[in-house]
Amino acid sequence: MARKPEHGLADLGQLLGEIRNWPRISEPRPGSFYLGQQPFCHFRIRNGRRWADIRSRRAWLPRFDLPRDDAQSRLALRIVLHQVYRIVGQAAGSRREG
Template sequence: MRSTYDQLGDLKGVLAGIRRLRGVSEPRPGIFYLGQVPFLHFHRKDGARWADVRSGRDWGPPILIPSNIGEGARVELLRTVRRRHGETLTALAARRARRRPGAG
């Protein structure tokens, strides 16, 4: 089940960092796209919380997010999201290059 925005209150700094990433939009609170491609969203089920974050062309492994997340874990979460953002930008650019007339 997708997390509601009010369940992400302890991630305000992380969300602000995600919003600053190049090409990222947030069409609904807590749901992020990179261009027209879904990039990141949050889930909560049976007391567990995680983020699904694209990593290149596909979804990467879920990122577990503790309920009582500390500052160090928030920093690491944003670092991981930034890394996957770069991987996804690279994959999207390669896909666009393959689709150009006369490419490859």
């Protein structure tokens, strides 16, 4: 599966900046985010289409299509990422405590 060129995510700059500032998030490659040591979200572009692969706990969610310059898709993605981040972060915290 093709990885994304950075310029193909320009309209997501504000969201990507927000994700980069979340605790325990790292970005070893542009557009490839990890929460702790686990994959969290990877942005992809292939054949003119782009999408986000998002991992929640033990499984990848269905592909999240991201049409270019679509404000509704960006908002929906932001909501999904926040929810997954909270779920995964809470699960990781409970494993450390237990």
